[in-house]
Amino acid sequence: MYRTMIDRRVLGLLGPGLLFIASSPLLGTPPPEHQDRHFAVKNRPLVVLQNIVDGRIEVKSWKNSEVVVSSTSNPEKVAIDIEQVGDRIDINASALVASSQPHEVEANFQVTVPENTELQLRTQTGLIYVEQVNGDMKLQSVAGDVHLKEVSGYIIVKTTGGSLICTMCGGKLEFTSVSGGASVLQPTSLTYVTLMTTTGNLLYDGDFARTGLYTMNSGRGVVEVRFSGNNSFDLNAQTNLGTVDNQAAGFLKPDTHASRHSASKFSHSLFATVGQGLAKVELSSYSGTIRILKR
Amino acid sequence: MQCKEIEAVLESEGLEGLSPEAHSHLAECPACQGFVADLNTIVGMAGTLPAEEEPPQRVWVALRAQMEAEGIIQQPVMVGVPAGESWLAGLSSIFRLRVLAPTLAALALAFLGYFEFHKGLGFAKVETPAAQVATVAGKTSAPTGQVSATPGSTAPTPGKTVVATNKTGTTARPAPDEPLKPSPSELAASTPMSDLASLEGDVSNRRVADNVAVDRAIRQNLATLNEFIKECQLRLKQNPQDELARQYLNEAYQQKAELLSAMIESGRSEH
Numbered sequence: 001m002y003r004t005m006i007d008r009r010v011l012g013l014l015g016p017g018l019l020f021i022a023s024s025p026l027l028g029t030p031p032p033e034h035q036d037r038h039f040a041v042k043n044r045p046l047v048v049l050q051n052i053v054d055g056r057i058e059v060k061s062w063k064n065s066e067v068v069v070s071s072t073s074n075p076e077k078v079a080i081d082i083e084q085v086g087d088r089i090d091i092n093a094s095a096l097v098a099s100s101q102p103h104e105v106e107a108n109f110q111v112t113v114p115e116n117t118e119l120q121l122r123t124q125t126g127l128i129y130v131e132q133v134n135g136d137m138k139l140q141s142v143a144g145d146v147h148l149k150e151v152s153g154y155i156i157v158k159t160t161g162g163s164l165i166c167t168m169c170g171g172k173l174e175f176t177s178v179s180g181g182a183s184v185l186q187p188t189s190l191t192y193v194t195l196m197t198t199t200g201n202l203l204y205d206g207d208f209a210r211t212g213l214y215t216m217n218s219g220r221g222v223v224e225v226r227f228s229g230n231n232s233f234d235l236n237a238q239t240n241l242g243t244v245d246n247q248a249a250g251f252l253k254p255d256t257h258a259s260r261h262s263a264s265k266f267s268h269s270l271f272a273t274v275g276q277g278l279a280k281v282e283l284s285s286y287s288g289t290i291r292i293l294k295r
Numbered sequence: 296m297q298c299k300e301i302e303a304v305l306e307s308e309g310l311e312g313l314s315p316e317a318h319s320h321l322a323e324c325p326a327c328q329g330f331v332a333d334l335n336t337i338v339g340m341a342g343t344l345p346a347e348e349e350p351p352q353r354v355w356v357a358l359r360a361q362m363e364a365e366g367i368i369q370q371p372v373m374v375g376v377p378a379g380e381s382w383l384a385g386l387s388s389i390f391r392l393r394v395l396a397p398t399l400a401a402l403a404l405a406f407l408g409y410f411e412f413h414k415g416l417g418f419a420k421v422e423t424p425a426a427q428v429a430t431v432a433g434k435t436s437a438p439t440g441q442v443s444a445t446p447g448s449t450a451p452t453p454g455k456t457v458v459a460t461n462k463t464g465t466t467a468r469p470a471p472d473e474p475l476k477p478s479p480s481e482l483a484a485s486t487p488m489s490d491l492a493s494l495e496g497d498v499s500n501r502r503v504a505d506n507v508a509v510d511r512a513i514r515q516n517l518a519t520l521n522e523f524i525k526e527c528q529l530r531l532k533q534n535p536q537d538e539l540a541r542q543y544l545n546e547a548y549q550q551k552a553e554l555l556s557a558m559i560e561s562g563r564s565e566h
Contacts, residue, residue: 105506124509125508142513160516160554178516198546219523240543266539286526286527
């Protein structure tokens with residue numbers, strides 16, 4: 001009992017001291033600096049952002065013909081260069097010091113752009129978030145996720161391990177990843193979709209546009225499609241070592257264009273048609289499950 | 296003289312190769328003058344491109360070794376290259392631009408993947424008598440004997456380098472009694488540590504990014520790709536006609552190429 005009380009007193013004294021020692025290096029570190037830069041643009045702006053350090057990139061649109069770049073970073077550890085050339089805004093964030101600690105060398109960006117802006121964003125670990133931008137975009141990340149909401153254009157997303165969530169997107173979408181997954185939710189007018197991942201899961205939940213082309217391949221992950229009853233598409237699903245889980249058998253007719261297909265003896269296949277078969281949906285997984293559902 | 300003839304001469308020999316008749320045509324033809332102006336611009340621009348250091352020798356060595364292991368090139372014999380200078384040196388002298396090093400590595404890997412993907416289609420066209428006999432006799436699966444004819448013909452010929460694959464200096468086609476060679480997939484599957492892996496090892500042994508999370512993510516994903524490639528190769532070894540497995544193998548090769556390319560580039564920019 002007595003010993004326990006002593007232990008508690010010692011801990012009570014040592015605790016704040018240890019905390020102070022642990023945090024003392026941070027006392028010498030200046031707080032992150034916030035910067036706003038404004039760039040007037042005319043026609044269709046292009047924003048190129050290369051974030052070679054940690055950090056989040058957030059892009060939203062407004063009605064003004066101006067690009068605003070707000071950044072937060074430690075100026076002793078991160079160099080941020082921003083340059084405007086006509087309607088192109090180049091933003092580069094690079095590390096001034098080597099660091100092995102996560103979030104130690106970090107730059108966060110919030111970019112406000114006109115609606116029709118084209119984007120080329122590249123980051124390492126932070127989230128890329130884009131909302132209500134209607135322009136072509138190429139988004140690259142190593143380990144960071146990519147979230148898109150109400151965007152349209154030719155959208156190219158490449159990640160190594162990061163995942164994509166694309167909500168209410170339109171236009172054309174290409175996604176490539178090694179281990180990241182992709183979820184396409186409530187697409188508004190996506191007419192061309194290519195999703196490819198080695199181990200991630202793929203989900204398409206929404207309507208297939210007439211005459212659209214949809215290709216979803218996952219090496220080991222699950223490929224899941226949830227379609228609406230009024231959709232019209234030809235379906236081709238194939239898996240080598242996995243299974244085709246057809247939970248919408250009542251809505252699928254035998255493929256009216258079946259003559260074009262030849263089932264491989266090495267894979268489990270499903271060829272079917274919904275409606276008139278206007279769009280083309282091709283799903284494949286090497287060893288994962290392909291699941292087909294009606295919403 | 297026709298404009299097309301002049302363009303052909305200009306492309307192959309330059310202005311010096313033009314005849315007096317062509318010169319007189321050139322003096323009067325705005326289209327040809329524009330073409331010459333374009334050529335001069337291209338040549339001028341090419342001269343201003345920055346020369347950088349060569350990619351590490353190990354990149355070329357590993358690529359060559361991997362291509363040999365895959366059966367794409369076989370026992371190269373140097374023609375038109377000074378003694379003591381390898382075809383790799385000749386090739387690398389062409390690609391001195393900094394950006395081309397990872398790109399070339401990526402292209403080479405993508406080429407391997409492409410080759411893997413298409414070799415199945417090409418088998419029927421280059422089927423050798425030996426393979427036909429073997430197939431009829433049921434001794435072995437068809438692709439094992441058929442691949443050796445294709446790789447030699449698809450070997451890269453950078454600059455003046457010519458890769459000959461047999462003693463006569465012509466592209467090799469196995470003799471009817473020549474033993475069947477394993478396919479690239481089989482070779483790769485049977486080689487636990489390929490030469491390409493040594494390149495990977497070089498890249499993997501150093502940190503490819505300052506950030507621990509990034510470094511870890513890249514390594515994990517590379518390991519994932521390697522596992523998947525191995526799995527697909529094994530599958531193809533068992534079922535050489537499995538096009539879906541071949542397609543996934545091709546895509547995995549491409550992804551690996553991009554990842555290695557990014558690793559090399561990242562290593563350069565940070566170290």
